[in-house]
Amino acid sequence: MCVFSLQNEDLEILNSEYGKNVIKLLRIRRDGKKHCIKDVEACVHLRLDSVKEYTEGDNSAIIPTDTMKNTVIALAKCNGIKTIEQFALDICNHFISSFCHVVYVKVYIQEAPWQRLEKNGVPHIHSFIFVPEGIRFCEVEQCQNGCPLIFSGIKDLKLKKTTQSGFEGFYKDKYTTILETSDRVLSAELFCKWCYGGCQDIDFDCVWDTVHESVLEAFSGPLDCGEYSPSYQKTVNNIQMLILARVPQIGEVEVILNNIHYQVIDLKKLGLTNEKEVLIPVETPYGSCTCVLRRKRCLEEQD
DSSP states (O other), X not given: OOOOOOOGGGOOOOOOOEEEEEEEXXXXXXXXXXXXXXXXXXXXXXXXXXXXXXXXXXXXXXXOHHHHHHHHHHHXXXXXXXXXXXXXXXXXXXXXXXXXXXEEEXXXXXXXXXEEEEETTEEEEEEXXXXXXXXXXXXXXXXXXXOOEEEEEEEEEEEEXXXXXXXXXXXXXXXXXXXXXXXXXXXXXXXXXXEEOSOSSOOHHHHHHHHHXXXXXXXXXXXXXXXXXXXXXXXXXXXXXXXHHHOTTEEEEEEEEEEEEEEEOXXXXXXXXXXXXXXXXXXXXXXXXXXXXEOHHHHHHHO
C-alpha cells in the first residue's frame, strides 16, 4: 500500500463547525390561571475564528456543547419564547456578543404543534391538544458584525384531496406505463421554507399563519368546488405564487411536495364494483417536486 505525505499548504479547510443537537424543552408562561406553552427542539452550531482544536488538538477556544445546551435553557428561562424566530435570534445574539472568537452561529428550532383545547368555542386555561397541522420551524444564521439571516418554515404537513386532480399530456416513451387521468387522488406531504428579505419588526406569528393558510387554500381551492390541479408541479407553483402575493416580507420561498400515489383495488373477484371508492396507498416509490421561487428584486439587490 502506498502512503502519500500531504503538507498543510496542500489542503484547505472549507468549513469547521460543531454544536449541540436536539435540545428539547417545554417553556410555560403563567399569566394567573391562564398558561401558555412552547414545546421546542433546538440545534445550535458555532464556527470559531481558528481551527486549532481540529488541526492541533488545542481545546482552549472550544465552548463546550454542554455550555451551549445550558445557554439555550437559561435564555428560555430569562427571555421566554415569544416566537421560535425571536428565540433563535436571542441565541445567536448571545454567542456573537459574548464570545469574540465566535465568527458564525447557526440555530435551528422546531416547535411541537400544541393547540389550546377548546369546547364550544371556549378555550381551556391550561390544557392543550397535539394537532398535526404541520410542524413550525425556523433557521437563523449570523456572522460576527453581520445581520442575521432568518428562515421560517412548515414541514410534515400532510394534505389530500379526492378529486380535482389529474395528469395528462405528459411525455411518453417505450418505458411509459402510466395512464393519463383527469380524476385522481392527490395526496402529498409538504415542506415549505421561506427567507425574509432583510425586514425589521416582523410579526413572525402572523406571517406563519398567513403562509399556512395560503398553502391550504392553494392546494385545495374554494370550499364549495375546489380547484383543478393538472400536476403536482403546478400545485407547487400555485402555493408559492399565493404566498409571495400575500406576504411582501418574504423574498424567497422553497416548496417540496412529495406525492403519495393511490391505486384503485380491483374488487371483481369479490363480486363487487369499485368506482374509485376503495384505494390503497403506494408508499414507495413516490414522486417529489422541488422549486425555489424568488422575487427578481432580491437578485438585483444582491448584484
